[in-house]
Amino acid sequence: MNKTDALIIGAGPTGLFTAHQLKLIGLDCVIVDNLDKIGGQCIELYPDKPIYDIPALPECTGEELTNNLINQLKPFDIKFHLSERVDEVKKENENWIVKTNGGKVFLTPNVIIAGGVGSFEPRKFSVKDCEKFENKSILYSIKDKKIFDGKKVSIFGGGDSALDWALELSKTSKVNLIHRRDDFRGAQATVDKVRQLAKQGKINLFTKFQMIAIKGENNLESIDIKNDDKEVKNIKTDFALGFFGLIMQLGPIANWGLNIDKKTIEVDTEKFETNQKGIYAVGDICTYPGKLKLILSGFHEGALAARACFKLARPNEKYRFEFTTSSKTIKDRLGVKSD
Amino acid sequence: MPKITYITHDNNNHEIEVQNGLTVMEGAIQNDVPGIDADCGGGMACATCHVYVKDEWFNRLPKKEDGEEDMLDMAFEPKKNSRLSCQIVVSDELDGLTVSIPSKQS
Numbered sequence: 001m002n003k004t005d006a007l008i009i010g011a012g013p014t015g016l017f018t019a020h021q022l023k024l025i026g027l028d029c030v031i032v033d034n035l036d037k038i039g040g041q042c043i044e045l046y047p048d049k050p051i052y053d054i055p056a057l058p059e060c061t062g063e064e065l066t067n068n069l070i071n072q073l074k075p076f077d078i079k080f081h082l083s084e085r086v087d088e089v090k091k092e093n094e095n096w097i098v099k100t101n102g103g104k105v106f107l108t109p110n111v112i113i114a115g116g117v118g119s120f121e122p123r124k125f126s127v128k129d130c131e132k133f134e135n136k137s138i139l140y141s142i143k144d145k146k147i148f149d150g151k152k153v154s155i156f157g158g159g160d161s162a163l164d165w166a167l168e169l170s171k172t173s174k175v176n177l178i179h180r181r182d183d184f185r186g187a188q189a190t191v192d193k194v195r196q197l198a199k200q201g202k203i204n205l206f207t208k209f210q211m212i213a214i215k216g217e218n219n220l221e222s223i224d225i226k227n228d229d230k231e232v233k234n235i236k237t238d239f240a241l242g243f244f245g246l247i248m249q250l251g252p253i254a255n256w257g258l259n260i261d262k263k264t265i266e267v268d269t270e271k272f273e274t275n276q277k278g279i280y281a282v283g284d285i286c287t288y289p290g291k292l293k294l295i296l297s298g299f300h301e302g303a304l305a306a307r308a309c310f311k312l313a314r315p316n317e318k319y320r321f322e323f324t325t326s327s328k329t330i331k332d333r334l335g336v337k338s339d
Numbered sequence: 340m341p342k343i344t345y346i347t348h349d350n351n352n353h354e355i356e357v358q359n360g361l362t363v364m365e366g367a368i369q370n371d372v373p374g375i376d377a378d379c380g381g382g383m384a385c386a387t388c389h390v391y392v393k394d395e396w397f398n399r400l401p402k403k404e405d406g407e408e409d410m411l412d413m414a415f416e417p418k419k420n421s422r423l424s425c426q427i428v429v430s431d432e433l434d435g436l437t438v439s440i441p442s443k444q445s
Contacts, residue, residue: 041379041384045379045382045384045385046382046384049382049384117378117379123413123415123445126415126416157412158409158412159409159412179412180412180417181408181412183408185408185409185412210416210417228419244412244413245386245412245413247378247385247387247413247445248378248385248387248445249445263376293380
């Protein structure tokens, strides 16, 4: 079991800056995130979009903001647990036991939820019975491409993931690429390549089609697709792969006994603590009178939650407010020379 | 104020007066019309404010930007008359607009 002063759920901008605040005041922390990379929505949804309301940064993209926050954490040793979703939070005496879907277990007096709008999950097919074949012949990500060798594979989607996999798997499998419209949103070079292979008959392209049914008893046997003109085609296939991007779901957080209102968690504005002692919520996922869903609000909320964590992590010490400009202790923590 | 009608999946009509300049998404959220999530808050980044626009209205709306069509690829059961409600700005011309909300957003 890993012991830590505070566990942060979510590696978006608010989670990252909260970690910075914890380390500045001398607490250690770990960050857990369901995505395989650091940055949260900023990286997943709008890495290239400029943001104009970060104080003292007239303009920066989601990716730049993330990289700057990571740089700001460089003086500190912070353990990130990526591709791990926190599934369970349980009270044990003065501590919380936190378990992830990957089997990691943490013991901590403080849990800070900086989860944005929840965890990112792949958007799935809405057709009946798809769950039956999920992770067997209906997949939303590819771990081992060898399983497709010599098989019939139907790929759905119009973005880079769908196109890249269609190209890659067309070398070893019989590939159908199905998309709801004629235009693709992937890189132009990739789109051109796909169209070329379609002309040569190496990829079967079905545009303006969507899946309406799946067929098969124990294994997936075929799918029905339908176009805008209500024409239905049945395609024999061994696998169906969906690349429709990611959606955000509150997920297991809903089961931790917190006061939740419209997918947000109610907190006080002194500690940003929830109705459970030692569990805080900061950033887009928290709500209180006057709440603004701005990145800068998340920074403020994280700073205050970090101070509240101090009391539970160091019950016998008194927290003393210090400025980074003048405190020798803080400068030592940052590894910079004092004047 | 222009009236917008939101038809929820259970076939309930919500007729709402929405101020000019707000989006159809904001009109729904501010008036607690169920079924529109708008997770990203109107940034055209999530496709959870997806609506179907009645045919007679669809062609009267300002055209989609490229990015909207890309996001609709990721919406739940997109159709020909799908739009993201965060991209439809309410004006006097849209008085009477009717949109249907899908059974779910994700």
